Amino acid sequence: MSFTQFVFFVFAAVAVLSAAAVITLRNPVHAVLSLVLTFFSTAALWLLAEAEFLGITLVLVYVGAVMVLFLFVVMMLDINIARMREGFARYLPFGLVVALIMGAELVLYVLSRAPDVAPPAPAAAGYSNTQALGEALYTQYLYPFEIAAAILLVSIIAAIALTLRRRPDTKYLNPAEQIRVRRAERVRLVKMKSES
Template structure:
């Protein structure tokens, strides 16, 4: 067995364990840290098959920006673990059933294509996979890339709406009211009588 094969199986084991800990961790911070480890390990697997652009994009975008931001958000939010665990027993059988079906489907596809997998074509030394990936994404699959970006935008808006729907411990802003605001709504002039202090000589005479 070659060194690449040993490294692949080692990274695959780490990825499976980290992914399992993401969904079983009781602390949100622990789950996020294992998710960062899973992304980093997946990036190393991309690097093994010489997909350097995808590996670096996964580390820079997800590990370096999204996951770190998510980690700080989770640490700063006042998350109530009791509410997160309330429906676990109710949806656990359904989740296990769906997960089992997904594992069986992936195992069926992998086992059927394991022996019939063709060998990779030879790659020239001056081949630029970043250029090939960019050309394929923004020429042949440009519509699919735009649809994927739109789906991600809708998912982000839906996540924000679902998170803020039942919370009452924050202030809501109405853009239409902010646009119609006037100076009288922001500033209030208060008239106060002037206070004149007595001279120091008169104050001493009054004391005597």
């Protein structure tokens, strides 16, 4: 086993174990942190495959931005963990058995039948990963790239359509109306006889 293979297996094992931890840990904050570790290990795997740009983007975008936001949300929500874990123990043995059988079958199949896949040839010096990616994205993969843009648009529309609504029970201020208020709307002068 070469050193690269060794590093690959270490990062792959960390990625799988931390992914398992995401769904088994009791504390949601810990789960999110495990997810960060998963992404980080995956980024390392990409670096090993000489996809530097993707690896760095994964760390910057997912670990740096998305997961931090996620962490904020998880910390702010009051999640009832006990209720969410209802039925987990009940289904665990069955699920575990199914997963083990399927995993064993896959491993045996791959070990027995699959040919060795050669690692990619190292790129020449001066090869720019980012440039190659950009060229592929805007020429050969222009059409899928545009569809991806449409998918993002749909998710924006869906998120707004599902969350934006007038709720009569929330109290909110309309600054424009506040500024335009006139004296007559707020103060009522009442003539009273003095009682003395």
